[in-house]
Amino acid sequence: MPKDKADLLQGTLDMLILKSLSLGELHGYGVIQRIRQLSDEMLNVEQGSLYPALYRIEQKGWVSARWDVHETGREAKFYKLTRAGRKQLETQEASWDRLCLAIAKVRQAT
Amino acid sequence: MKWLNILRDRIRALRQREDVINDIDREMRLHLEMEVDANIRAGMSPAEAREKAMRSFGNLNRAVDAAYDVKGGGIFETLAQDIRYGVRMLAKHKAFTSIAIITLALGIGANTAIFSVVNELLLRPLPYRDADRITTVWEVSPSGRHQNSASRANFRAWRDQNSSFQYMAAFSDQRLNLTGTGEPEELSSQFVTPEFFKILGVDPILGRTFLPEDDKGGQSPVTVLSYGLWQRRFGGQPSLVGNTITLNAEKYTVIGVMPPNFQFHIKQRSGTGRPAELWTILPMPVGPGENERGRFLGTVARLKDGVSVGQAAAEMRTIHARLSEEAPQFNKNYSAEVLPLREQFFGNVRRPLWLMLGAVAFVLLIACANVANLLLSLATSREKEIAVRAALGARRMRIIRQLLTESLLLALLGSVLGLGFAWLGIKALIAISPRDLVTLQSVGLNLTVLGWTLGVSLLTGIIFGLAPALHISRLNLNDSLKDGGKSESGQASGSRRLRNALVVSEIALAVVLLASAGLLIRSFVRLQQVDRGFNTDNMLTMVVRLPDSYREDPQVINFFSQALERVRHLPTVRSAGIVNFLPLYGGLGSSTGFKILGRPEPPPGQGPSTDVRVVDAGYFETLGIPLLRGRNFSDAEQREPKHVILINEALAHQYFPDQDPMGQRLDVNMFDKPTPAEIIGVVGNVRYDSLVDEAPPAVYFPHPDLTYGFMTLVVRTDGDPTAIAPAVQREIRALDPNQPVSDVRTMNQVMSEWVARSRFNTLLLGLFAGLATLLSAVGIFGVMNYSVALRTRELGLRLAVGAQPRQVLLLVLKQGLGLTIVGVVLGLLAAFALTRLLSGLLFGVAAVDVTTFASISLLLVIVSLLACYLPARRAMRIDPLRALRYE
Helix, strand or coil, X not given: CCCHHHHXXXXXXXXXXXXXXXXXXEEHHHHHHHHHHHCCCCCCCCHHHHHHXXXXXXXXXXXXXXXXXXXXXXXXXXXXXXXXXXXXXXXXXXXXXXXXXXXXXXXXXX | CHHHHHHHHHHHHHHCHHHHHHHHHHHHHHHHHHHHHHHHHCCCCHHHHHHHHHHHHCCHHHHHHHHHHHHCCHHHHHHHHHHHHHHHHHHHCHHHHHHHHHHHHHHHHHHHHHHHHHHHHHHCCXXXXXXXXXXXXXXXXXXXXXXXXXXXXXHHHHHHHXXXXXXXXXXXXEEEEEECCCCCEEEEEEEECCCHHHHHCCCCCEEXXXXXXXXXXXXXXXXXXXXXXXXXXHCCCHHHCCCEEEECCEEEEEEEECCCCCCXXXXXXXXXXXXXXXXXXXXXXXXXXXCCCCEEEEEEEEECCCCCHHHHHXXXXXXXXXXXXXXXXXXXXCEEEEEEHHHHXXXXXXXXXXXXXXXXXXXXXXXXXXXXXXHHHHHHHHHHHHHHHHHCCCCHHHHHHHHHHHHHHHHHHHHHHHHHXXXXXXXXXXXXXXXXXXXXXXXXXXXXXXXXXXXXXXHHHHHXXXXXXXXXXXXCHHHHHHHCCCCCCCCCHHHHHHHHHHHHHHHHHHHHHHHHHHHHHHHHHHHHHCCCCCCCCCEEEEEEECCCCCCCHHHHHHHHHHHHHHHHCCCCEEEEEEXXXXXXXXXCCCEEEEEECCCCCCCCCCCCEEEEEEECCHHHHHHCCCEEEECCCCCHHHCCCCCEEEEEHHHHHHHCCCCCCCCCEEEECCCCCCCEEEEEEEECCCCCCCCCCCCCCEEEEECCCCCCCEEEEEEEECCCHHHHHHHHHHHHHHHCCCCCEEEEEEHHHHHHHHCHHHHHHHHHXXXXXXXXXXXXXXXXXXXXXXXXXXXHHHHHHHHHCCCCHHHHHHHHHHHHHHHXXXXXXXXXXXXXXXXXXXXXXXXXXXXXXXXHHHHHHHHHHHHHHHHHHHHHHHHHCCCHHXXXXXX
8 A cells, every 4th residue: 555645745635635526525535535546546545634634725715614414324524626726726736737747857858 | 815714713613612623523433434334345344344444544532633733723722721821820829910910010001101191292293284394493593592583574584585395484472462351361372474374284163264365454453263262252152253352452353263272382482471372463564664673483384395304494594694694783693493393392302201211111121020030939839830741741832832921911911900000190290291291181091002002011021921931941850840949059040040130130220210310309409409599489470461552651661660559558568570571481581782882893793692671670679689789770760761771790790890880881782773771780690591501691671761561560478479469460450450460470380380391300200210119129029038938948057056146137138238239330330321311401410420329329228128128037037946847
């Protein structure tokens, strides 16, 4: 199992959470599952990291939260991307792409 | 937005801590359940599924805590904790808390009170439109006398030739008699040119102010009333505007009423000494025979945009240089100056005020040192508690923060009580302030002042809290846990050093304040003792101004001689006289050129000059001015002009050093044509302008030679002079029922008004110095008391092995005395450097005065010995047995 924290650059977790929510409303557990799915089981976010990050993002106004009933009949807290969050995601993805491109160029320069 | 969300969350976390934690907890547990479900779906047994989920989740509580740190917790939570804890601590140590709060409140209260005055006089905008663009313009006399009044001719030249000012107006305070409705009354009127109100930019509340066409002749004169006069004499009737009132027997049309607080009063240059109650147009006649050269005008002007005061002043000097070339006999060696309005009004109080603010800052510092010391002493009893907290894992920053929160709490409580003190202090300040600080009436606690107080109290909280906090947080855990620091030796020597340093600086600060106050007090005493040249006891004075209906000089002379005759026959009256301007009347010392006949004419502007007074023969006896040579005015000389004068000793000494002045003739420039007068006598010197300066040369004319319709009556009585006032007024009224008198005061009142500012400064600084001494006495008492408590065992041991109680007493006193002497020496060094700032306020005493410095040092040593005595006596009475068992 790959270590998530060490491999993730600062701020990347935020981007991953935002990205996973961009496909639809999710609860905390769902966010972890979706990141795992999308990364082909390579990225496993720990709950202990997820929730502080989620709350920080909520305070920044990028996501909104509400309690609702889950399909299993259980209650859960659902997070939804706000317009500001969508914009933030775009910015972060763009800068991530730039960073990847830059790193790639450096690596090819042999 | 972002910080708003954070703030909302944090506040919510504070208020509903449980709710927030439950919410997080619930979310996490549901998360766990989902994972368990998923594991079961993946084929695990329920127990296995739960265990795996739990393992992947880690410590649930820690996860909740980590999440809570984001949502709530943080600084707000610990702050709330610290405050709760601090309040409990303060409530537990009631004696400490009340002493600390009162000490701080005294310091903060004094600061707030003085700052509110500084704010009002030196910081707040003046009540005129764009007041920083308004200036006054004055002449500077050849003798270097500043703020000298201008002549009409010079004012006109300034106004017409300058390019720096948008408008320029002249003003002159004079008295007018109001008759017609009710009692006749003498009013203080400001004669102004029409631009006056435009310059100040204040609108009337009713009607209008002056227009340029009001200055043209051929119509009835107009007047603008002050709100006070309108209310007092005319019941505030709006219909008064447009109607006429009678001033000096002439009808004036009232055209407007100014708002309640409007005034433009420059006391030291006012001919009435009172704020104006109405405004009239200042006549500016042009032509031969008009007195164009007499200097009696004040000038106020508004700068054009972009012109600085310096530029304007330079231009005015240039214009004045031209004027002295054009008319050297009047303007030679005269110059001009431009003063910003604030400088004009408060220039003379600025320095004392900043000094007072400095003094109260010292008081506050002493209070801070005291509270810091108290905190240190208290900390010793808390050492164990703090050590336990540290042992349980509290970080040093956390402990410092806790202790600082407590000191800030103390400071805030102190400032709340301090505001109460300040409120009382401001009331007291207003009550004892000199009357010419008129604007002091509006001083109060406003937002600026409250802001200042808050800032000061936060700062003090940090100042007195930081040193103890840093110190305590550095304590050695082991030592403290072992014995709680209950012995002097076990106590870190750093703490003792810090405590001693605090007391030494308190004493040093108190020495500086005491030295300053001592110097002011000595000056004040000197000022009272100065030989002013006349006797002030049992003397009544009042001003009588005859209206223009007394056209001819003989009428005026007759009126006053009849009035004097009547007054002299009243019971208890010993003598009576008249003079045009009383001594210390306020700034109108006229310096007039003269020629000594038979001597070569000096170049223009460099001739001798003298003070000129108009009196009757009774004046000298009444004031107790001795006739040194020659004779007084005869009856005939008091009936019609005989061209005789008396001179004072200073003039005789200065201009006739080795010559008999008797029979010499002087031509004083008070007349249209040369009018030499013969010296018939020499009288003693009188300090007319100020008590501070030596008496200048003076010439006395009898009333017929130089007739004034405006005279001050002086009456010496047996017993209380005020008792005779109604009778004197009755006699005047009997001569002319329409004739008012004004400014009925005893000469002692006149004197005391003159020294009012000096008394005010002395009183305030004395008060602060007393407060400083008291606080440092409390400080040294606290330190010695504490030290004795710590040394109980050691002292008990000494007593047990045979020390005499007296020796123990001396031991303690010596320790206190040592601290005091170090403090006094440091304080004296600082005082040497700082009292120079007082030099402008001192009179007859040097800024470094050995007597003063020695006596205040002695005073402080005595006070601190007294403060040490109680702890020392306690030390003496220690029971050796109990002290040893104490362990």
